[in-house]
Amino acid sequence: MPLLFRRLAPIALFSLLAALGFACTADLEEGCLGGQCVPPGSPPIPPLPTSGAGGGGGGDAGPTCDDTPATGDFPCDVFAVLQTHCHGCHQSPPLSGAPYSLLTYEDTRELHGVTTKPRFVRMAEVVESGFMPLMATIPEADKQLLLDWLSTCGLPAPDGMGCE
């Protein structure tokens, strides 16, 4: 019974969000990942195939991301995780059906598809849910490092300390 509920709850939640017309009621409302609404009339972003944490995530409200730079260098530890777990497909040009490159810092600041959502916000969602890395596992420490960075706006490393 509880198991069945766990399986159905995400579907119910998604239907509810769909019924609300994708108003700004989504999970990642908090902190810098919040406030990224899908503009009216744009195609909806499909639900994630896996629904790992099934909700909020993040917890404490971080800074807002309005003023984060669009250029810069990845912090070295973040780059190492991306290189090991993501760049195999998110190359330039992308391989294995990946939608875009995540090789450069600038890549992560581009918009996810036709939405107002930057790629780095979507990265947090798919890594948290376990959808990415596709068909692979990522060690908990690496996953946490990536999510910590993403949830604090994915700021670039200070000048001269980057790793790109």
Ligand code: HEC
């Ligand atoms: C084995 C190849 C592969 C690896 C490794 C991989 N991806 Fe992907 N990624 C894909 C493919 C293929 C898609 C398109 C999936 C789809 O649309 O169903 C995708 C889609 C995405 C998307 C867009 C999701 C969406 O909603 O459309 C993001 C963001 C993403 N990947 C981030 C990452 C991150 C971050 C990593 C590393 C932690 C990673 N990926 C590792 C192949 C990969």
